[in-house]
Amino acid sequence: MRIRTEERTTIIQGGFGLTVMLGAIWLSAGTGETPSAAESLQTLQLMAGLVSGAVSFAIFTQGWILFTEKLSKQRLYSAVLFSILGVLNVLHAAGTSGIKLFGIETGFRLSNAFLIISHLLCAAGMLIIFSTSDRQTSGKHKLFVFLGTAWIGATGIVLLYTYRTDLPALLEFQGHPAGKLGLISGILALYAAGIFAILYRHRKERPKATLTVIRAMLFLMMGFTLLMSGNPGNSRLVHVLGEWYTVISYYFVLKGVYHLTIDEPYKGQRAIEAQMKHMAYHDDLTGLPNLRRMKETLNGLLEAGGKSEGVHTGVAVINIDRFKAINDSLGYSAGDKLLMEVGERLKGLCHGDEKVFRMGEDEFAVIFTGPIDESGMEIRAEQLLVSVNPSVMIDDTEYHISLSMGLSVYPEDGNSVDQLIQYADMAVHHAKEHDQVFIRYTEAMKKVTQSRVELENDMRKALERNEFFLEYQPQFSLQSGKMVGMEALVRWNHPKRGLLPPNEFIPLAEDSGLIVPLGEWVLKTACQHNKKWQLDGYEPVCVSVNLSMRQFRQYNLADKVDAILKEVGLESKFLELEITESMTFDIETALNQLQSLKRLGIHISIDDFGTGYSSLNYLKSLPIDRLKIDRSFVKEVMLDGNDAAIVSTITTMAHHLKLKVTAEGVESEEQLEFLKGQNCHEGQGYLFSKPVPARVLESEFLSRLAG
Incomplete structure (x- = not known):
């Protein structure tokens, strides 16, 4: 086990003290002292006693007066203990020097009694105080301890006056040398027990302050041994050294208590505060500064930039394209690795004062600043974006990613922190919607965004106001020409904008989450019409x-569908749910969801087949009934051999998998004949009928079917 610096220091100082102690005992054995030397040693001994008293008072002051709002049990009890020890040490020093205190002639024997009592209290007190856990104490507790200490002090003075002649005889065990030896050994054993208890309590981690207390107890043991090793009349040098060992040990106690109860808790609190501050201003996953830090940084730059002409500040918001699909298909752990990698790459590409931040989800931001014009800032932003390596290794597999960026520049585009961030975010979303890599903010984007926000607010009220309605596009058997089904399509009759095409409000409903209640309304209304x-x-x-x-990901989707069917009273075999290939990215989740739906007895079809990324290996495992060929293939089937081959392949594959095939977007007789030749089962499109309202479907198609 590696020995730390503080542990090594403790061993060295303890070893040095022990060596000096043994050397002093050996040198003083049998040697006499000249009168002048004895007088000097007596002075040193008195000084040691007074210094011990002063240090004891310092320990008392540190624990009793300083930092009282953060008073701890160890510091309070140490103050009490060393206030008593300080008095005893002064009395001991006075006795050994022949000084009267309070009219009491202490003498050597009473002085020696004070010494034994002080070390007995010190050994027992330090064992109790420092081997147990520390905790904060209240002002009431401090008052209680103060009163208790005053009572003990007063009692001690009374006992001293009363039994000052009997006390030495009691502690010296006259006539029983073994008793005195046992008392001395017991005190040394208490010191040793204290050292062991403190080391055991801090066995996993030994703080600097704890090791300082250990040093104090080692020097107390050695000092007590020196003081008890002989008669001060013939070995005063040993006794003086013992007194100064006590001074050294008290200094260590003063230092240790300070570090243990004041310095280390303060540093620990500062470390916790620093960690909390770091967490408040940094992203947990990537370690990059977060949006809060970004706003503060940007605010400082704008304040400085407002005073300097020609200084521009740019905010670029960067999105990872198709990040949601990556999370869905590869899992969240892979998404986290991708975010960390992109963050590191952006950080590594920043120059000078450029800073990168993580705003949340898959959004990063970079702040550009400097004396360059807005066109130069656009060039730098695009340069940074192009420099990002698109190749990423995730779990030993290489993937290629793409990024989109939106840029806003101060002061041309906005003059506040929130505006710059908002406009850069608008720009990046505009870039993604228009399949562009980089776009600078323009005022027109704000109008588009405001329009989207207004439309979203209108959509929230549209369901309550019955502004949505359904149209149905009939589906026909290509062999018999008979209508065999119909697809429900939602429409929105906006009170101000009129009839809105689905491509204007469906994506907005997806983004806002309103697609879930809207989808449930469509499902329920279609079932009601059919019933x-x-x-x-x-x-x-x-x-x-x-x-x-969003609907497909609901854990209780099957329960909701079942509840609607039961409420309406429609048999499950007259309902077909259409999903897209992208919903099967997570094959395990998709399989569980589809099996739950199939158990209800409803039909399942894959819409727009051929435009997604389905694995044929998974396709054979999915409990589906139908493939719907996307209209983009049917449209060019007579003009493009590749599209014709795709339609033929899908149809053949579906027959082998015992699946039905429906062709979407059939608009001409030539397309119809080609599809018949491929044994396509059903078709829908303008050749048969455009989507029509429910009443038209009833009057023109259902009534004809009945006839």
Whole structure:
């Protein structure tokens, strides 16, 4: 085990003290002292006693008066103990020097009694105080201890006056030398027990202050041994050395108590405060400064920049493209590794005063500043973005990522911290929506964003106001020409903007989370319409409803679907739910969800098949009933051989997997004939009918089906 510096210091100082002690005892054995030397030694002995008293008073002052708002048990009890020891040491020093105190002629024997009592109290007190855990104490506790100490002091003075002649005989065990030896051995054993108890309590970690207290107890043991080793009349040198050993030990106690109860707790508190401050201003995952720190930094730069002409400050917000898909497909641990890697790369590419921050989720930000114009800042921002290596190793697999950046510049784009951050965030989202890598903020983006916010607020009220309605696009068997199903499509009749196409509000509903209540409304309304048509006597057909990603991730989706079917009274075989290939990224979760839905007896289809990233290996395991060929392939099937091959391949594969195939976007007779030739089961598109309101579907298609 490696010995630390403080432990080595304790061993060296203890060893040196022991060597000096043994040497002094050996040198003084049988030697006499000249009168002048004896007088000098007596002076040194008196000085040692007075210094011991002074240091004891310092320990008392440190524990009793200083930092009273942070008073601890160890510091308070140490103050009490050493206030008593200080008095006893002064009495002992006076006795050995022949000085009267309070009219009492102490003499050697009574002085020796004071010495034994002081070391007995010191050994027992330090064992109790420093081998137990420390804790904060209250002002009431301090008052109680003060009164108790005063009572003990008063009692001690009374006993001293009363039994000053009997006390030495009692402690010297006259006629029983073994008794005195046992008392001395017991005191030394108490010191040793204290050392062992303190070391054992701090066996895992030995703080500097604890080792200082250990040194004090070692020197107390050695000093007591020297003081008890002979008669001061013929070995005063040993006794003087013992007195100064006591001074040294008291100094160590003073130092140790300070470090143990004041310095180390203060440093610990400062360390905790520093850690809390770091946590408040830094991201836990990447260690980068967070949004709070970014705002403070940016505020300082804007204040300084406002006083300097030609100084610009730029804020670039950077997003990781398709980060959500990475999290979904590879897991959150892989996403965390990617975030840390991107953060490190951005940090490594920053120059000079440029700083990188993590704003949250997959968003990072970089602050640019300096005496360059706005076009130069755009060039630097794009240069930083292009410099990021797109190749990332995650769990021994190489992936390629792409980043998008939006930039706002002070003072041209905004004149406040919040504006710059907001506008840069607008720009990066605008870049992603328009498949661009980098975009500088423009005023037009603000108007678009405001429009989106207004539309989102309107959407929250639209369900309550019954502004949404459904249209249905019929699905036909390509062989019989008979209508065999219909797809429910949501529409929004906005009170001010009129009829809005789905591509204007569906993405907004996805982003805001409103797609979940909207999707439930679509599902319930479609089931209600279908049940009503059955009750009206029309031939039952299956209605298809699209599921959003957020709906599909609901842990209780199957329960919700089942509850709607039971409430409406529609048999499950007349409902088909459409999912997309992206929902099957996490195959295990997708499989569990689809199996729960299939147990209800409903049909499952994969919409827009061929445009996603499904693994054919997983496809055979999924409990699905139908593949819907995306309209983009059907549109060019007569013009592009590749699209024709894709449609043919999907159809053939579906037949082998015993799945039905529906072609979307059928608009011409040529396309219809080609699909028939590929044995495609069903089709929907403008050739058959555009999406129509429920009443039109009923009057023009369901009634014809009945006929």
